[in-house]
Amino acid sequence: MPIVFECFIAGLPLRAIARELDAAGVPTRRGGSWSPSSIRSQDSVPGRLLRS
Structure with a gap:
C-alpha cells in the first residue's frame, strides 16, 4: 500500500498512519476503521509490511 509506505518512511506513528x-x-479487511494494531499485524496488507 503506497499510503502505508509513504507515511512510514516519513516517520509517522502507526496511529497517524491509521488516520x-x-x-x-x-477499507480494512472487515470494513472497520484502521487502528495501530491492525497496521502492525498487517492481516489486511499483503506482505505484512510493518510487522515487528
Whole structure:
C-alpha cells in the first residue's frame, strides 16, 4: 500500500498512519476503521509490511 509506505518512511506513528488510511477511504479487511494494531499485524496488507 503506497499510503502505508509513504507515511512510514516519513516517520509517522502507526496511529497517524491509521488516520491517513481512514481519511483516504481505504477499507480494512472487515470494513472497520484502521487502528495501530491492525497496521502492525498487517492481516489486511499483503506482505505484512510493518510487522515487528
